[in-house]
Amino acid sequence: MSIFKKIKQTIALMREVDLDALGKISEKIDLPEVMAAVGELDDRQLQGLMKMLKSQSKKGQHKLPPIDGDFYDLSLKLSDEQRELQLEVRQFMEKEVKPIANKYWNKAEFPFEIIPKMAELNICGMAYKGIGSRDESFLMEGIVAMELARIDVSISTFFGVHSGLAMGSIYLCGSDSQKEEWLPKMQKMELIGAFGLTEPDVGSAVAGGLGTTCRQEGDEWVLNGQKKWIGNATFADVTVIWARDEETNRVKGFLVRKGNPGFKAEKMEDKMALRTVQNALIMLTDCRIPESDRLQKCDSFKDTAKVLKMTRAAVAWQAVGCSRGAYESALKYTKKREQFGRPIAAFQLIQNHLVEMVANLTAMQTLCFRLSEMQDQGIMTDEHASLAKVFCSMRTRDVVSRAREVMGGNGILLEYDVARFVADAEAIYSYEGTKEINSLIVGRAITGYSAFVS
Template sequence: MAGLFDKAKNIYQLLKNVDFNQLEALSKKVDLPKVMDQFSRLDERQLQGLMKMMSGGTGGKKELPPINGDFYELSGSLSAEDRALQLKVRQFMETEVKPIVNRYWNRAEFPFELIPKMAELNICGLTFEGYGCANRSFLMEGIIATEMGRIDASIATFFGVQSGLAMGSIYICGSEEQKQKWLPPMQQMKLIGSFGLTEPEVGSAAAGGLTTTAKRHGDTWILNGQKKWIGNATFADVNIIWARDVDDNQVKGFIVEKQNLGFSAKKIEDKMALRIVQNAIITLKDCEVSEANRLQNCNSFKDTAKVLQMTRAGVAWMAVGCARGAYESALKYTRERVQFGKPIASFQLIQNHLVEMLSNVTAMQTLVFQLSKLQDEGKLTDEHASLAKVFCTMRTRDVVSRAREVMGGNGILLDYDVARFVADAEAIYSYEGTKEINSLIVGRAITGFSAFV
């Protein structure tokens, strides 16, 4: 009798909210007595399942777990001070950048109003000692790159050029006088920098093939040549230019100011990726640079490579951010997008994609955490940085592709963010050393043979 009572109660629960006008209309389409007879034949488990399905699959409103790409809680290992800085940068990206980023990305324009707000974070030159810099860990620098990349890779790239490549060139290769003059205003973002290494016909072969030349005449150097893909160069105050000294055939670095005669920068148009970044072709035509603006501690490409090694690790972290942003956007979308009467996140194939995305993101995160640990211990090598760059940018491409896939047609719309992550991942995959070149660096380290031409 008790079982019959429970069954009747469950049937009542199913029908108690039925509108009788709807019930009358339904009776014209189905045999209601037969339906009720079938209900009466269901056991307790089947009735509970039917009730769950009819209430949206959960038996009521269910509190979903938080969306968090840090699945292994690696941020939990940070000190309270570092965690506070991470959350400070995250808030800046969420409140200041995210609301405007798609508009600027679509127009291929830079949001200059963000520069003074970013300066207030006091994070430029984070790992440098002195000159107004914070002297924090490389781990913290990487986490900041990820927090920026998680919202927008263009802003992360702008910051990486300013804080890493431009300031880093002066910090590593400059004299003490040059550091005192240039680093404090760059740290405060009162001066913006660019980094000019790549050329129209010279990318991967920069170590031995720069066509931009430098010729010394007394205390003046004359620079001639072109640079391509130079981020920030359309508006930078300070441009780090790498050129081949025609007298000793060695690469040297120069601080070229935007007002220098013979210097010009033209914006590269019609990019499909990192559209906020103002990449330029720099032309140097008998550009005069004083000996005081030659980086005094750069005597060959090996010195340039020290800067690239440091910043290549940051690119790996940025790739993690791009992947994490795509994953979290896709997860949010699949929990809200309803098809066949249920959120698509409840379907097996969608969950498989989400888990594969999270697996990649988590593997990348654990790799770069160890990478920065090596860097903080002074053990980072070229091959360490290159392996991270290869792996993280490859996995990022896979993550953003799956994110776009689970979002269907909406995945190609800027409104949902993932389309921007898909495009920007292609640029991250190629810059600061292609996959092939970085693979050869690692290959040389593990085999003992150099496969470079």
């Protein structure tokens, strides 16, 4: 091969790389001298140079895979209608909530303006038959919980309290007339609900005895006591209050309407997690409730437990959403953030963290998917739900921790979202039954021995 042919080929290849870059190079180096040096290369050396230049030309064209936390493509198991609903909820969260999530979380305020827009999705009470929800399955209830938490765990919690705990209490324990009065308007989010079970001195031990009491006086019930950590209670139109009957010592449920005398909800301040959720300390002082507002199908804590069992799977899905949001945010960051001349996603240690994260996330997703299938089939037990809550809340802690780690110092800034997921994961770890309590439920099922303190 002649020197002129070599130079011609080399120049043509360099032009393919980037003409602008070549022009800038010519300002700094003597191209004729370079061409002369190229002409002295033998065939092996020239082929090596051309290979290197081709590699450089393709570098800018490298197509990266999409950022998607559904590594095992579980969405393919959904029907077309279910997939459409999932994507609509995702679009709503991306468009309406994500731009304001950090602002409201930081201010510890709630974005009431999103409620009418969320109502248009028609997703409240999805697991309850015959109330007009867009889909009637526990699976889609879980998918929706995940999509909400993927952007903002606080909004997912607000929704879960309203649609799951409050509506679920009326659906499972209310009379037909109570269902007719409350559920249609709650399903449309015209009325918002809260759920008051936990107390200042009674959390995990609620089954052993509530401090809040009720006593019947004619056609009324008189409630006294306190409730703590009650989400939505500062603005809810109705709060389900669980109290111990002074006469029978059995647990009963009551629908306490907004503005009822003797009911006071005080906003809890200075939280490090779920700051957007308006948790309240409730004080009940000779709060009189008509018999017509007592949940007619509740006469023991076993009835309360039915509500918790039904909603615990959705909390596991929230953990999936929190993890997915953190993982996808971290993956996006590592593809853009460059150190030592290349994206940090190209480094081995970063990839190891990302693989650990997607492995945990995939295990959580597949577990919850199967759990919701069992719930729809009517074969889910307490221990099934508890295992999901235990595993997913633990793995979420690991995922958000690794997400923060790969982002370095930026991981603690709200603008990158992961810091919020890290904090909110701590709330998921504790509510709807702590890791220890749910572990004992599973332990009892697999050993046949109860390790609960009696």
